[in-house]
Amino acid sequence: MTETQHLDPKVPGIVIRDPKARTVALRLTGIVKSFPGVRALKDVSIEITAGEVHALVGENGAGKSTLMAIASGALAPDEGTVEIAGQPLTAASPQAARSLGLGIVRQDPALLPDLTVAENMAIGVGYTPAGRLAKAPAWAQEHLDPWQMGINAAGRVSDLSVEQRFVVEIAKALALKPRVLILDEPTEHLSLEEVQRLFQRVRELVAGSTAVVYISHRIPEVKQIADRVTVLRDGAIRGTFQAESVTEHEIVELVVGRSLDTVFPTKGCVVGSIGDEVRLSISGLAGTHFHDIALDVRAGEIVGLAGVQGNGQTELIRALAGIENASGSMTVGGRPARLGSSAAMADAGVVYVPSDRHGEGLFMPLSVGENISMKTLRKVSSGGLVSDSRIAETAAEQIANLSIKTPSSRTPVASLSGGNQQKVVLARTLLAEPTVLLAEEPTQGVDAGARVDIYRILREAADQGAAVVILSSDGVELEGLCDRVLIMSRGSVIAELDGDDVTEAAIARAALTSTSVRKREEPSTSRGTRFRRWLRGDQSPAAALGVLIAVIAALVGMSNTVYLSPFSLNNLLVMAAPLILIGVAQQVVVMGAGFDLSVGPLMGFLVVSGSFFIINGGNILVGVGLMIGGAVLTGLVNGMLVTRFNLNPIIVTLATALALQGAFLMLRDTPGGSVPVEFSDFVSANIGFVPVGTIVAVLVAVVLEWSLRRSRWGLELRAIGSRADAAERLGIRAGRVRLLSYVLASLLVVPAAVLLLAQIGIGDGRPALPFTLSSVLVVVLAGASIFGGRGSFISIVAAGLLVAQVLGLPAFLGLSGAWGYWLPGIITIGAAVFYAQLRSIRKNS
Amino acid sequence: MTNSHVTKKTGFGLKRLVSGGSGAIWLATLALFFASPLVAPGSLNAAPVLGMLPFAAVLAIAAIGQTLIVQQRGLDLSVPGMLAFGGVLISGLPQNFGWPLWASAVAAIVLPALAGLVNGVLVTCFGVMPLVATIGTNAALLGTVFALSSGTPAGAAQELTQFATSKTVGVPNALLIAILVVAVAGFMSQQSITGRRLTSVGVSKGAATVIGVRVSVYQTVAYVIAGALYGIAAVLYTGYVATPPLFFGDGYLLPTVTAVVLGGTALTGGRAAIVASAVAALFLTQLGQLLRALGSPEPLQLVIQAAVLLVVVLLRELVPTLVRAVRRRPLVVAAKAMA
Incomplete structure (x- = not known):
């Protein structure tokens, strides 16, 4: 095995010891990478052997991080090959590199702020080592405790300090027991004590014949930890040396590329x-x-x-x-x-x-x-x-x-x-x-x-x-x-x-x-903070909305007792069912940082297309099948345009919304096709005063809420909504997850359309149009950050009920039709302002 | 000064034409007008063209408003409410409240501008997403329209209809107004300090903050001007149609967005292609006219508008990638690693 060696004539007297015949853990050959305007790497070849700490030093922008991004599959090289533990990395894929045994701790940790530490770690290791998601917190805690950083595995990453995040990133990489570990400027965020703890761990790893690539511009640290040092300048290797054979000063001059007095003005x-x-x-x-x-x-x-x-x-x-x-x-x-x-x-x-x-x-x-x-x-x-x-x-x-x-x-x-x-x-x-x-x-x-x-x-x-x-x-x-x-x-x-x-x-x-004497914030468990933590959680809007619903009900009920009768309650719940479903649909898309303006017109389109078969003597199954087919198709079109072609979701869904509206108006210019009474009765059945439709809607929300917390799908959806770039770096196939969210959202419109069809009893798409606004209203009220990653379907249920209640108020109180517009408008704005303020307070605290 | 910037121009030609800039929409519009008489004989006669132009003028002015919002990385979904609001003011104030026409016209422009101020303040001071803020104000405005009109549309004052429907030296007044608005807005956006600062904020809020531009103020100004433009559009429309339906603005949301996209203003903010948006409005109106001449039903127009919008955004996304791929091919030797 030959080792690429570089001797710099400017630094005489450096002898490069021939490396022992150790196995090469990471081999990069002839790597070339250009970015617009810069040639970041010019034909770089480097070998890292098992059991060594190999430092990569260079100034900011010398190409260190780019080189390691290529090694870890995060970037594709223009030319050249990557080999990890003897296996070639065939595609630029973080998972592929991970499965070949490469772990990387980036300068900018690939963490998802809205997810918990444990969830982050589970995604980071590709799930399997963490076991089932329910067990992930215990597993994660086990890997975090040796660092004594007071990190709670069940807490959100956004609540962690910079150095705690960095330790999570390191623990995540180590949990995979990598054969090659890349540490990119690892001490940038750490105090002296933590640096020593890190070095301790690095030495243990190397003793177990892991190869460690240590990127840094802190020369004294490099001298302390590294076996060999490679200097990178302007995208090319300027030499590889035994750490003990070069002085700090010599390394600095190599890094800078000339003697210091010619670089700096007097x-x-x-x-x-x-x-x-x-x-x-x-x-x-x-x-x-x-x-x-x-x-x-x-x-x-x-x-x-x-x-x-x-x-x-x-x-x-x-x-x-x-x-x-x-x-x-x-x-x-x-x-x-x-x-x-x-x-x-x-x-x-x-x-x-x-x-x-x-x-x-x-x-x-x-x-x-x-x-x-x-x-x-x-x-x-x-x-x-x-x-x-x-x-x-x-x-x-x-x-x-x-x-x-x-x-x-x-x-x-x-x-x-x-x-x-x-x-x-x-x-x-x-x-x-x-x-x-x-x-x-x-x-x-x-x-x-x-x-x-x-x-x-x-x-x-x-x-x-x-x-x-x-x-x-x-x-x-x-x-x-x-x-x-x-x-x-x-x-x-x-x-x-x-x-x-x-x-x-x-x-x-x-x-x-x-x-080194920096104080750690100890997580306090006093009641005040526990309450505050709950407030910051995903379920607090649900409770707040519940209180609001009760207050409104009490106020209106006091002036008119009929408001609390089973009949009006039934009415309210009937109205709430489609709102909950359509809100859930919107929420699925919003969680993945998308937006769907086509839900209302889609609902109308489904009502109209269903109405051709859901008639006396018609085949109801064909009608429902047609509705499902139409929904899937719409979801696919929206999703494909947004994910495959990278189009703005608002534009795409605005266009499909109008197209769907045009389509259903062409199918039925005027209402037609009356729905069989048996169908309406079946769909609008009640258990006591509770409509079956509402029960179904709530069940759907509960199932989705469970999946959101406990399934890989939910985790990845939240991951993408939280920080799409980091999610992709972690190997989540963002495109597929988001595509699926559009299809799922459209599918969720189907039951809402069935309910509406049964309610109006005739094929007419127009009553469905306001549901786009309603879906946004429900989602905003439910407190989704609208930037994705957070939110709960339980809050959607509460918000759906509240919207049904508010939309019903003008009729019940005999207010003018204008209130039918004012109330949703004002509430949307009010809730959006409220949550936006809450968010900025959260950010500052 | 060296003049080396000319060197690379040819390679950019195709890309600029279809993806960036505003050249494409001029060509497309010319092509459409050439094609119209061939597809539907008589569709370029004086009567249909003069009938179409005022609608193009209304859409052009509204589309400029939308352009200003898109420049600030927003999307204004309150266009329907704004137009309806302006419309109910200019028709309802004289008829139901006895206001003089000039005062009603001022109100029909100033009050939507104030509604724009609300949008702007919600977005900049309260951190509400533009989409959510404008959906909310849209509903609030529609409610106000409903309340002001008690649900029945009013007729426009006679002088207004007369002005809007008559011509000066053979050109419909509505068109003259639109040309004036487009020219002023286009020039100011390009050459004034305010216009340049609006561009800077649209390109990057962060960078604009760093150089000391009052970002919130400029963003709010964009919403206010947009509101005023919607008001002008509503006044013209009302004058021309005489008794417009209450919620006539509903039909303008998608066309304004399509016009902005066709005109070449990026949805990610930045440079505003004001004049191109106006040309795109002409294109869309003529396209609708042509389709009507060919006997297509109204709902089909919606579908076709949607299709035009999607095709254009797709082209904008795909063409640069394709051009890059074509230009790269001879250069790339070892593209294997890219797979």
Whole structure:
């Protein structure tokens, strides 16, 4: 067996020990991968042997994570092969990689926030090791307890802290007893104590001849844990070494690609270019995850923010940008600035370069020129009208000044490489002539060449008089660029380094040691919190709606006792049955983050098509069969268009809704085909004052509720609704599950249509049309987040009853027909506002 | 300045024509007008065309409103309620409450704009999904229409009908108004600072927030302008039809959405193709006219509209993928791994 070896001529004296004839656990050969605008990996080959910890180091954007995404089947390579434990990975499929024995712990855990920890772990291991779903919590708890993180396996993932989530991700990967374990920046979220615990586990695994790939940019840790180190830079391997044979410094130089002094501009504190004027001054600043921050930054000074991720740095810099709320005082250029408003901050002269370039940094579909001028439109317009030629001029200037590589200023910014995109953000930022420049991870996903330019640009901005604050997770970057570095822990500044003390080692030491004393939130079991937890659960809306129903019934019943008679109750329940069914149908789709506007017209279509056979002398079975067939077909059309062709569900179902309406009007322009009395009597039978139809509707809801909690289908539906991308990464076939949800929803319309047909007694589709609105109303009242993943069918029953009650009120109270529109409209809005507020309170707490 | 941006243009031609931008709808509309007399002789004579144009004008103005909402990643399902609301105000206020026509017209535009403000506030301040918010306001508006009219439609004031049905230099007034609205809206959306900021918010709320754009304000403004446009559309429609049915807006929901999609505004927000939406409205109205000339029943129109919408969104989704595949093929050597 031969080992690909790379000797870097720049680092003399490194001897590469020939690896023993161990089995290769993971072999990547000739991997090439390009993204629009970047060649992320250029012909990378690497072998990881069983029983070793193999570190993969490189800067942000060097290609480490892309390489491992390919190894784990999450991404398909453009060229090259992946082999896990001697078996080739034939398709880019996470499950295939998993079944070959590969486990991966990602930097961004693939967890589904609305599902419980145990459910997440069960999905993550492909169900089998977890046993039946009912037993999953106990199984999961067993794997979590060794970490002593106080994680409750039955709790929701969204309630966990960042580091707890990370531990869940690790426990999930370990539960599979993998032959290859990939850890992607595993210590990013962990404190020193937790890091040591992790290393302990890694050593145990390696002793059991598991191969561990350890991705990190923290060189000291790498030296501590790894047997071999591979350096990746700009998508190519720059060398593989025995860990003990290279020094930290040598690794850093390999990672950066040249000696550090050529990368970074001279610091302001060295040349004395830092002014006296304080440009940014904050005191007593507090917000979510940080408190009591005081900081003065002078003109020409670059201050770095460091710390273990999740210790308030991000929130702090975003609060300075006005994006997150904060209290305290902040002055910019001597004038007080209004906290909590990014527009006010922008007016005060604060500019912010976010880390999420795609989501927040740039307007991806717009051109380079438009992006550059978007923040300073007034400079390129007169009389409120924008001049495109002036935009082009400004852009040309900036493109030349910052050496942005782009075909022209009209090129969509999305087609540029990461480095050039970041330069566009900086060009826009500099045009605003900032007093304060805030930059979060300014060189993430940027190639080495552009990185040097970006450091120069940031330093020049400082030299021109801006106060610069940089948040970075890269110690080398902070060391090279910053005049001063503040280290944050648990939301406050715990150390400050300046002058020669600003070194990567000192930053890392300060960050890691301080966090070891971080307090864990112990799950409290007092009554108050238990009640609060129940409130946050899926079943609380049902109870609240039940109370509301009772209150309305009591109020109306007091003024008119007939309201509570068995006859009116029967009436109410009769009306509720189709509402429950249609609400359940809508809920099935909404759970999977879809939407179905066609339920009402489908119901009408089914009523009309059924009415051709459900007549005296007709074949009722054929009629019902036709209804089922029509429903399945509609569901398939909706589902296929949404999942296979990736069309917007609202547009698709709006179109099918209108098509169905047109179709039933063509079939029966006027009502016709009277339903046999026996059929109506059969469908509308009662047990006491309770209609059989209502019982059936409730049973359907109960069965679905059970499946939602206890079946794989329910789990996967909720998983997709919760976070479709993570669900797919976990190997759930999202398309199929969602397709099925549309078919199921349409099928659930069938019994609703049968009930309606029996109620109106004649083939007429028009009375079914309002049911689309009703279904939305029921779902909104039931508290589904409308973003999927959460909700309960029991709440649907309660909401269906309430809607039936409310829709019946105008007739009972003798109100005008207008109330028939007002009540559902107002209640929809009221409930939506209520739940939206509840959600934002939840998020903040 | 270098001029290298011209280089790649040819390759984008087909893709732009069918998927993005607005070129496709112009071509399709021209093709439809060429085909009309061939399929149904006489369908392009003065009378049917002059009869069709006011309806196209109404749809165009309403579709611009919908375009503004779609630009903000929303979808306005309150179009039926808005139109009915505007209609009941312009016809009912003079007849039932004795308002002067001009005041009624102002009310018929301002009050739907206020309803748009409600939509906007619900979406931006209260975080309600646009779909849910507009379904709710739609029902509330229909209730208001019902209450204001006591269930019976009123007739339009004589001056209004006269204005809407007469022509200036041979062009129907309704069309003139529509052209004016389209031109102003299209120009402002393209060239004004407000228009550019609306685009920025539509493209990315996050990025717009970062550069200091007041996102909620701009989004709300979009809903308000949309409401005013629905009001104008309702006034024109009422003037032209004289006594419109109470809930005439019901028939406009799907066409506005179809016009937006045909016009090329992406449902994921971003650039608003205002003029193209208006052209698409003309296309849809003429298509309906043609079908009627061919004797198709009204319900079939619904089915065909739905089919047109689905075909267009499908094409938009599929064509770029196909073009990419075609362009890639000679380049890709080892595509095996992609399987």
